[in-house]
Amino acid sequence: MTIVHDTTLTQLPGIASLPLSDFKTHRANFFDKMKPNSIALFGAASEVTRSNDTEYAFCQNKHFYYLTGFNEPDALLLLLKKDNNPQAILFSLPKDKSHEVWHGRRVGQEKACQQYNFDQSYVLDELSSLLPNYLNGLSQVYFCFDNSGMSQQVFTWLSHVRSTARQGSKVPEVLIDASPIINELRLIKSANEIELMRQVNYISGLAHQRAMQKAAVGMFEYQIETELLHEFSRHGARHPAYASIVAGGDNANILHYTDNGETLQNNDLLLIDAGGELSGYAADITRTFPVNGKFTAPQTVLYQLVLDTQLTVISAIKPGITFAKLNEIANECLTQGLLDLAILSGDLAQLLLD
Incomplete structure (x- = not known):
């Protein structure tokens, strides 16, 4: 499985900040409470x-x-x-x-x-x-x-x-x-807030694409981080929403890894958790891809399992559903997938309890 870079994000939509009248509306809403x-x-x-x-x-x-x-x-x-x-x-x-x-x-x-x-x-x-x-x-x-x-x-x-x-x-x-x-x-977001959130996520998507395009064996993780920051800033999101996680290989097992100081190796997967901030509104995007541009066979199988789980959870999102319920759905999908791959063994219900 070879990774293909989507280069269709070429024109920035949307707005760069909220009109000041929106903040007066926010105050009026608080006054009502x-x-x-x-x-x-x-x-x-x-x-x-x-x-x-x-x-x-x-x-x-x-x-x-x-x-x-x-x-x-x-x-x-x-x-x-x-x-x-x-x-x-x-x-x-x-x-x-x-x-x-x-x-x-x-x-x-x-x-x-x-x-x-x-x-x-x-x-x-x-x-x-x-x-x-x-x-x-x-x-x-x-x-x-x-x-x-x-x-x-x-x-x-x-x-x-x-x-x-x-x-x-x-x-x-x-x-x-x-x-x-x-x-x-x-x-509850206004139309302008939704547009601003769409804008900062669009910018962050461009940054992730740039990181994928620039990543290569032998680079340092921090060099990929600079590519993210470059793309954020040049589109107006002058600061990251949080410290960027650029984790190659085993470093991806550290949930909040921010050292970003090691060399990227051949056959490594690279996890990037990064988003820009635009006028106080933040993006938060996590993606994983092979440094050399090509998934190994085991990586392909596990990547597909995670992707299928993500799509299942997205399809379950609706008004009234809780984060806890979405997390249950994700855990069940992942656990069942690992059972199907014989990475785990045992009873699904018991594994979920454990």
Whole structure:
């Protein structure tokens, strides 16, 4: 069995980012889930130092980005639902000429309202003085409990409000985890989101094709990784969605192998698990192929079993089916196939239990 490279992906479809109006829609959908007289808080990611005065490529908090489209660090989104007048308020870093000379432009407070459709925008330094006032008199606070940094901040702000109780301040009594709510909202994709996901998967497909075309005996795994990154970036997906797995031979048995440092051998299969990220939306594609372009007879049989299993699982996908059920289908197909090939022996039901 010889691998044939499909070269039909020649024209990029779709869009490169969501229109900013979509993020306002996302906020409106979250407002609909909030109780009256409540507030929701979502923090942006912070930059992470790589070495001395350099940072890793910035990766925005996905919940924050879903609600804002704002891609600067250390900001905070405040959603206030009070008096039938929902407001989206952003706290962000100020314009700073000295900083911008070295590190690039910031949006600033005025443009945050104009471009990103926030009702109000404040400098981040004003957060500690203004937020207790927003919290005072409300009934519920929504935030993501699994964000330890945000949890600590919320309790600090609530303590500040509580300290002024004798002056009539009222502390919100109910804390609600925002994660299940926003996770549920993010499950349902808009037409633009679907188009963006189609685009990033298209780009990632091009990258996998490039890797197949470039792979050769004697190359290092990391050389194939660079081909993936090249194709992601030149089509606008400037960062991988996760660390690429490029695993030749036995390395493919390591589930999250990312060393990508060994030489590709003749008759090796090469497993690639890689996808690009485009405007916060990720692809995740895994493919396996022979380094020398030709499957051996045993590789052909096992490859076909895995492919048949994949197609069976895909055909079973429908609204309401669970991941657990799909996993059961996959396990049964693979186990039965290995029994048919006499690689396993015994009773199917017992093997599945084991």
